[in-house]
Amino acid sequence: xxxxxxxxxxxxxxxxxxxxxxxxxxxxxxxxxxxxxxxxxxxxxxxxxxxxxxxxxxxxxxxxxxxxxxxxxxxxxxxxxxxxxxxxxxxxxxxxxxxxxxxxxxxxxxxxxxxxxxxxxxxxxxxxxxxxxxxxxxxxxxxxxxxxxxxxxxxxxxxxxxxxxxxxxxxxxxxxxxxxxxxxxxxxxxxxxxxxxx
Amino acid sequence: xxxxxxxxxxxxxxxxxxxxxxxxxxxxxxxxxxxxxxxxxxxxxxxxxxxxxxxxxxxxxxxxxxxxxxxxxxxxxxxxxxxxxxxxxxxxxxxxxxxxxxxxxxxxxxxxxxxxxxxxxxxxxxxxxxxxxxxxxxxxxxxxxxxxxxxxxxxxxxxxxxxxxxxxxxxxxxxxxxxxxxxxxxxxxxxxxxxxxx
DNA sequence: GTCTATAGGGTGATAGAC
DNA sequence: GTCTATCACCCTATAGAC
Numbered sequence: 001x002x003x004x005x006x007x008x009x010x011x012x013x014x015x016x017x018x019x020x021x022x023x024x025x026x027x028x029x030x031x032x033x034x035x036x037x038x039x040x041x042x043x044x045x046x047x048x049x050x051x052x053x054x055x056x057x058x059x060x061x062x063x064x065x066x067x068x069x070x071x072x073x074x075x076x077x078x079x080x081x082x083x084x085x086x087x088x089x090x091x092x093x094x095x096x097x098x099x100x101x102x103x104x105x106x107x108x109x110x111x112x113x114x115x116x117x118x119x120x121x122x123x124x125x126x127x128x129x130x131x132x133x134x135x136x137x138x139x140x141x142x143x144x145x146x147x148x149x150x151x152x153x154x155x156x157x158x159x160x161x162x163x164x165x166x167x168x169x170x171x172x173x174x175x176x177x178x179x180x181x182x183x184x185x186x187x188x189x190x191x192x193x194x195x196x197x198x
Numbered sequence: 199x200x201x202x203x204x205x206x207x208x209x210x211x212x213x214x215x216x217x218x219x220x221x222x223x224x225x226x227x228x229x230x231x232x233x234x235x236x237x238x239x240x241x242x243x244x245x246x247x248x249x250x251x252x253x254x255x256x257x258x259x260x261x262x263x264x265x266x267x268x269x270x271x272x273x274x275x276x277x278x279x280x281x282x283x284x285x286x287x288x289x290x291x292x293x294x295x296x297x298x299x300x301x302x303x304x305x306x307x308x309x310x311x312x313x314x315x316x317x318x319x320x321x322x323x324x325x326x327x328x329x330x331x332x333x334x335x336x337x338x339x340x341x342x343x344x345x346x347x348x349x350x351x352x353x354x355x356x357x358x359x360x361x362x363x364x365x366x367x368x369x370x371x372x373x374x375x376x377x378x379x380x381x382x383x384x385x386x387x388x389x390x391x392x393x394x395x396x
Numbered sequence: 397g398t399c400t401a402t403a404g405g406g407t408g409a410t411a412g413a414c
Numbered sequence: 415g416t417c418t419a420t421c422a423c424c425c426t427a428t429a430g431a432c
Contacts, residue, residue, distance in 0.1 A: 028318075029317075034426065043397095045427090046427080047397070115367060158382070159357055161364050183349075187388075190388065242416070247409075402428085403427085406426100413416105
């Protein structure tokens with residue numbers, strides 16, 4: 001019996017987080033209010049406290065859900081038919097494009113995951129662990145493509161994060177910076193190989 | 199007589215904007231409130247409306263002041279003794295480091311200038327013009343160092359913006375990404391020259 | 397579990413006296 | 415020009431009835 005209750009409760013929590021993301025898409029990440037959120041799921045604001053301790057806990061759950069979505073989008077099996085060691089360039093371009101598309105698909109989500117856009121909130125240690133896990137998986141994949149050293153990884157993340165930041169800040173929804181992905185990958189791989197080889 | 203009045207008014211406006219930046223540094227960019235701001239300059243909130251039409255107008259003035267400060271910091275004559283065409287690498291490294299130092303010196307300022315961190319606000323056309331002017335000056339300098347084509351400039355801005363974004367988001371105040379500047383410049387110049395030369 | 401009512405704050409902006 | 419007083423909202427969170 002208790003399992004059924006817990007399962008139902010968990011489903012309601014998921015509904016609330018899904019509704020929170022719908023609202024954030026419409027009203028902006030910081031435009032999210034508990035009244036609006038409750039209305040979106042057919043409740044009144046105080047009822048949300050039966051599912052989450054605070055608004056910060058809701059942002060935490062949104063954050064964790066976003067990283068689960070990222071992992072699902074990035075590691076979709078059909079995208080990774082190729083072997084990273086065989087053609088690192090093609091493999092890295094595909095990965096970067098997938099990551100950039102994920103960022104562009106939702107600006108509020110990008111803001112919550114990768115910038116400090118919510119005043120007074122930062123992920124709790126538990127929520128932060130979800131992002132660390134995701135990053136670890138990415139590092140392993142980069143290593144298979146030849147990007148292994150800390151400094152090389154930092155250079156890679158700076159470049160891809162820069163493409164996303166410029167694209168979103170200056171031409172949201174466009175392709176001006178995203179279109180540079182192929183060239184950026186070639187550039188980074190050349191730099192890393194030149195430094196490693198001789 | 200009217201000139202004196204206007205000059206005094208202009209000085210008070212400058213005082214208010216300077217106070218706004220002090221407050222933003224302490225309370226965060228979106229933590230800025232008109233009550234606090236008025237108190238910081240020894241007024242009550244309604245008196246601010248004698249100098250600015252709205253809170254958005256205050257953000258506009260802060261934005262424009264920040265770009266004036268950027269220009270002053272970047273084009274300080276002592277930093278540009280060298281000729282950009284003679285040693286583009288050294289010249290670009292110096293410029294990027296100066297820009298990164300400016301970003302790191304104030305996170306709220308970085309947020310206002312380069313991200314969309316203030317919900318519901320974006321620079322007015324007049325304020326935006328200040329950023330366009332600054333960008334034009336930067337483009338001219340980049341051209342002298344060999345970065346001329348739109349796509350080359352975009353690649354450059356993405357890389358430097360990415361270093362700043364990663365540094366500020368993941369290790370504010372540190373040097374982990376900033377330390378990659380020299381390498382990043384070498385990498386970009388190689389890519390651009392290879393594409394232009396053969 | 398969900399509700400109403402409300403505590404206890406906050407906000408930008410305006411009216412009108414001095 | 416600056417003030418007090420206030421409008422007209424907004425918010426998160428809790429108490430306690432049902």
